[in-house]
Each structure stands twice: as structure tokens, then as C-alpha cells.
Amino acid sequence: MLYSFVGWYKILNNKINYRKRDGQRLTISEYKKRRKVEIIRRLSLFSLSVVLVLVMIISAVINFKNTDKNEDTSANADESVSMASETVIVDTIVEESQEPEEISPYKEKSLDSASFFEGYKVEVSDSTDYINSENVLSTYALLVNLDNGTAVASKEGTVRINPASMTKILTLLVAAEHITDLDDTFEMTQEIGDFVYSHDCSAVGFSVGEKLTVRDLLYGTILPSGGDAAMCLAEYVAGSQEAFVDMMNDKLTELGLSDSAHFTNCIGIYNEDHYCTLMDMAMILKAAEENNLCHEVLSTRVYTTSNTVEHPEGITISNWFIRRIEDKDTHGEVVGAKTGFVVQSGCCGASYQISNDGTHYICVTADAWSSWRCIYDHVEIYDTYTS
Structure with missing residues (x-):
């Protein structure tokens, strides 16, 4: 640019040569002609200089803008990196604050379970009273305080027995922990009907081909001790009774009872390998009473099953143990129970009581000579040891 101005300055200050090469003066016409050429050349050089200046100015402006643009791009890039980092942090926070899976x-859990001791281990100790009352005729008897986890009174409470239909308490518990829809249905099969009939099991009275709700199967298993309901429930949950029994024994292991308890069926049919102690059954009932659904089923006195084609008005069933003991003085209220019977174990019963002072108890008896005798034995034990 400096060179252009210098050249321009020299051109403007050069004097026009008014003579020819031989020294002769130019004529007027020759002078005008040369003058015209000189003016055109000067104007051309001036225009060229102006263009050069404009080009340099424009170039400088463009370079300046590009510099700003690069700086903005760099800043944006830094901002993007920062935002990306923030995004990672936000993702991490969201991941860490995810809500737990719904139960x-x-x-x-049932409301009562808040008062229960933790675990399923109770020992019969020197402080445990021996049940020697002449009014308790069952061969085996046990009373457990659920609030402090102690064996209050016992008579052969740690001897193995066949639990008969008290088995269905565990059937109820395992099923409740694995169902997803109480209104889902299961169709009673001929095989189940034949099995229940051939083993002379108590039954609700469901018909082969009848579509039964899961809710009806739960109540049918406990209230009338329905073998048909228990079998349907087992096949609905596990596909077969064998697979369901495996689940039952897994539950015994989970509760820490597998050393002294083992089940071979979901009904309570006699089998030498189907056994538990009264203490085991007390802990099974405790686990069931800790489950809100099981607690509701075990405490229901009367229930009517859903209307079906085979039973348009449903089937009304009852928990006769609760209905028969509710007017007896037990120094509290028996709010849950399940009975059982096989020849080898006589009449059995497991009941859950809330005493007048709010203490929670479980009583289990076995080998009574009648269902009424079983009930009176529970009344006597509650009356003696919870007052």
C-alpha cells in the first residue's frame, strides 16, 4: 500500500516532456494528444490505487470478522463441552434417584406384623410352662408369644407330627407371594377332581370345567379346607403340584425351618415324609399373619364364591373354627385359624389370638379326638396362659 502512494506521488510531480526526442518542440495538436494520454494514465493509476486500498480495507474487515467468528465458535464449543458434562451429571442424578420397584x-405386610418379633426362631426353655391341665386333651400343644418371641407353654411342642390340613396355611402363603391378579381364572380339571376324590379330601365343591377366580381358590383353600381349591391353586401358580411343593419347601428353607419340616403335598395328605413340629407350624402361621392378604383370608368367617355357570349363586363357605370359638372366653379374640385332620394326627388346629391387653399369640395343637375338643383345648390354653 505504501508503494502505491509513493508511485502516485512521483507521477503527479513529474513534469510533462514538451519536446520530442530530437529536441524539437511539440506542436499544439501533439501536445494535446500527449497531455490526454498522460491524464488517462494518471486517472488509471489513481483508480487502481483506490481499488487496491478498498481491497485491503475489505480484506482487513473480513479477517476481523473471521477472528470474531472463530472466537465465538471456540466459545460455543467450550459451552457445548460444558453442557455435555452437565448432561452427564444430570443423567447420573436421575439414575441414582430412581424410585424403588413397587412391591x-x-x-x-399386615398391620399386626409391626408388633411381632423378628425372625422365625423360638426355643422352648426352662421358663416355658408345661401344659399339664386335665382340660387340654390334645397330645401335642404349644403357645407362643409373638411380641417377644417366647414359648409361653408347651406339651411336646417340638415333636414331629403330620400337620394334616394345617399344611394349607403354607399353601396359602406361597400362593399369595406369587400371584399377580386375584381376578384371574383357572379351570378345574378332571385330574384334580379325580385326585381329590381318590384321596378322600375335603372339598369346596367346585365342578370339573368350572372357571374359578384366584380369589375364590385362596378362600376355598382355608375356610372349608378345600383340597380341590388347594390343588387348583398349586397348578395355577406352578403348573403342577410337584413344582408347587418345591416352592413350599423353598419357603421352609427361607424361614429357617427345613431342618425339622418337610412337605410332600399342598393339601396335608398323610405321608411319612410330610412332617413338621408344632413350633414349625406356629412360625408358618406367623409368616402368614405377617402377609396382609393371608391375614384377611385366615380371619374371614364367611365367604361366598363368585357366580359361575355351574354355581349361579356361588358357594357359601365358612371358617368353622373361628365361628365356634368366637363366643368362648379366651381373654381376647381369635382372629385367624386353620384346622386339620388325618387319622395319624387326629384333629389339629392352629389359631392366632389378640389378647385383651393387646399381646399377640399363636396356639397350635394336634391329636385331639374331635374338632370340638380341639377348639376347647385352645380355649383352655388361652384362658390359662394369657390372662
Whole structure:
């Protein structure tokens, strides 16, 4: 640019040569002609200089803008990196604050369970009273305080017996922990009907081909001790009774009872390998009473099954143990129970009582000579040891 201005300055200050090469003066016409050429050349050089200046100015402006643009791009890039980092942090926070998986409504704890001792281990100790009352005729008897986890009174409470239909308490518990819809249905099969009939099991009275709700199967298993309901429930949950029994024994292991308890069926049919102690059954009932759905089923006095084609008005069933003991003085209220019977174990019963002072108890007896005798034995034990 400096060179252009210098050249321009020299051109403007050069004097026009008014003579020819031979020294002769130019004529007027020759002078005008040369003058015209000189003016055109000067104007051309001036225009060229102006263009050069404009080009340099424009170039400088463009370079300046490009510099700003690069700086903005760099800043944006830094901002993007920063935002990306922030995004990672936000993702991490969201991942860490995810809500826990919802618990199945059929696994919810009962309100009573808040008062129970933790675990399923109770020892018969020197402080445990021996049940020697002449009014308790069952060969085996046990009373457990659920609030402090002690064996209050016992008579052969740690001897193995066949639990008969008290088995169905565990059937109820395992089923409740694995169902997802109480209104789902299962069709009673001929095989189940034949099995229940051939083993002379008590039954609700469901018909082959009848479509039964899971809810009806739960109540049918406990209230009338229905073998048909228990079998349907087992096949609905596990596909077969064998697979369901495996689940039952897994539950015994989970509760820490597998050393002294083992089941071979979901009904309570006699089998030498189907056994538990009264203490085991007390802990099974405790686990069931800790489950809100099981607690509701075990405490229901009367229930009517759903209307079906085979039973348009449903079937009304009852928990006769609760209905028969509710007017007896037990120094509290028996709010849950399950009975059982096989020839080898006589009449059995497991009941859950809330005493007048709010203490929670479980009583289990076996080998009574009648169902009424079983009930009176529970009344006597509650009356003697919870007052």
C-alpha cells in the first residue's frame, strides 16, 4: 500500500516532456494528444490505487470478522463441552434417584406384623410352662408369644407330627407371594377332581370345567379346607403340584425351618415324609399373619364364591373354627385359624389370638379326638396362659 502512494506521488510531480526526442518542440495538436494520454494514465493509476486500498480495507474487515467468528465458535464449543458434562451429571442424578420397584400388593405386610418379633426362631426353655391341665386333651400343644418371641407353654411342642390340613396355611402363603391378579381364572380339571376324590379330601365343591377366580381358590383353600381349591391353586401358580411343593419347601428353607419340616403335598395328605413340629407350624402361621392378604383370608368367617355357570349363586363357605370359638372366653379374640385332620394326627388346629391387653399369640395343637375338643383345648390354653 505504501508503494502505491509513493508511485502516485512521483507521477503527479513529474513534469510533462514538451519536446520530442530530437529536441524539437511539440506542436499544439501533439501536445494535446500527449497531455490526454498522460491524464488517462494518471486517472488509471489513481483508480487502481483506490481499488487496491478498498481491497485491503475489505480484506482487513473480513479477517476481523473471521477472528470474531472463530472466537465465538471456540466459545460455543467450550459451552457445548460444558453442557455435555452437565448432561452427564444430570443423567447420573436421575439414575441414582430412581424410585424403588413397587412391591406386589399381595406381599404387603399386615398391620399386626409391626408388633411381632423378628425372625422365625423360638426355643422352648426352662421358663416355658408345661401344659399339664386335665382340660387340654390334645397330645401335642404349644403357645407362643409373638411380641417377644417366647414359648409361653408347651406339651411336646417340638415333636414331629403330620400337620394334616394345617399344611394349607403354607399353601396359602406361597400362593399369595406369587400371584399377580386375584381376578384371574383357572379351570378345574378332571385330574384334580379325580385326585381329590381318590384321596378322600375335603372339598369346596367346585365342578370339573368350572372357571374359578384366584380369589375364590385362596378362600376355598382355608375356610372349608378345600383340597380341590388347594390343588387348583398349586397348578395355577406352578403348573403342577410337584413344582408347587418345591416352592413350599423353598419357603421352609427361607424361614429357617427345613431342618425339622418337610412337605410332600399342598393339601396335608398323610405321608411319612410330610412332617413338621408344632413350633414349625406356629412360625408358618406367623409368616402368614405377617402377609396382609393371608391375614384377611385366615380371619374371614364367611365367604361366598363368585357366580359361575355351574354355581349361579356361588358357594357359601365358612371358617368353622373361628365361628365356634368366637363366643368362648379366651381373654381376647381369635382372629385367624386353620384346622386339620388325618387319622395319624387326629384333629389339629392352629389359631392366632389378640389378647385383651393387646399381646399377640399363636396356639397350635394336634391329636385331639374331635374338632370340638380341639377348639376347647385352645380355649383352655388361652384362658390359662394369657390372662
